Amino acid sequence: MNRAELNPPVAAGKIIGVLDLQGDVCEHLDHLRRLGVAARPVKQAEEFEDLAGLILPGGESTCLARLLKIFAIDQVIIRKFHEGMKLWGTCAGAILLAKSLSGETSHLGLIDAEVARNSFGSQLDSFTAEAAIPKLSSTPIPLTFIRAPKIIRVGEGVDVLLRMGDFIAAAESPGILLTVFHPELTPSLAFHRYFARKCGLHPGAEDTADNVFWDRTSWMRFARIA
Numbered sequence: 001m002n003r004a005e006l007n008p009p010v011a012a013g014k015i016i017g018v019l020d021l022q023g024d025v026c027e028h029l030d031h032l033r034r035l036g037v038a039a040r041p042v043k044q045a046e047e048f049e050d051l052a053g054l055i056l057p058g059g060e061s062t063c064l065a066r067l068l069k070i071f072a073i074d075q076v077i078i079r080k081f082h083e084g085m086k087l088w089g090t091c092a093g094a095i096l097l098a099k100s101l102s103g104e105t106s107h108l109g110l111i112d113a114e115v116a117r118n119s120f121g122s123q124l125d126s127f128t129a130e131a132a133i134p135k136l137s138s139t140p141i142p143l144t145f146i147r148a149p150k151i152i153r154v155g156e157g158v159d160v161l162l163r164m165g166d167f168i169a170a171a172e173s174p175g176i177l178l179t180v181f182h183p184e185l186t187p188s189l190a191f192h193r194y195f196a197r198k199c200g201l202h203p204g205a206e207d208t209a210d211n212v213f214w215d216r217t218s219w220m221r222f223a224r225i226a
């Protein structure tokens with residue numbers, strides 16, 4: 001089998017890109033591929049042209065915002081969003097997308113939401129939880145919060161998908177999904193499936209991968225190895 005057969009061309013508009021500047025890019029790509037969704041890392045302006053959607057991964061938002069400017073792709077993302085490309089920001093990615101950042105200047109500012117960074121304390125105050133989100137999955141979804149922000153307010157046209165105590169953990173507008181936690185660091189494919197559908201794609205149906213045993217400390221081990 002030659003290379004072309006192994007990597008058959010995917011029709012334009014059927015691919016989800018993962019912003020490949022900093023943060024947990026591979027984990028998002030892996031989840032999308034497990035769903036049978038064509039996915040690739042993107043960082044050069046021309047690589048955004050044929051995307052149905054783009055994931056802005058977790059990492060460090062100040063660093064990501066600077067790299068967006070250095071690579072001159074902030075304006076590309078804004079333009080592609082207005083042309084119909086869907087966006088999903090996880091954690092630092094959600095910080096980049098919010099119109100308002102408590103006490104700080106916003107970055108891409110594409111969704112009417114106010115986000116407060118590092119709202120739970122230091123890296124050591126990171127935690128895991130679980131929540132039922134019937135719109136996404138028939139089983140509870142595992143959640144991993146790593147020095148997470150809180151969404152503290154959403155504006156008109158933005159729906160809350162998950163509220164936890166005094167904060168909003170997941171929200172969406174027709175074009176944008178925000179999660180302050182990291183679905184890519186759990187075995188659940190529910191959020192990736194949901195985003196792929198939002199992009200007009202047809203990912204694999206609900207499967208047992210959503211329910212496999214989740215070692216809640218696995219990401220801590222990744223962090224220590226790194």
Ligand code: GLN
Pocket residue numbers: 057058059060061062090091092093095117118146147148149
């Ligand atoms: N604390 C980081 C920030 O403010 C976000 C952390 C994350 O993406 N897990 O950018």
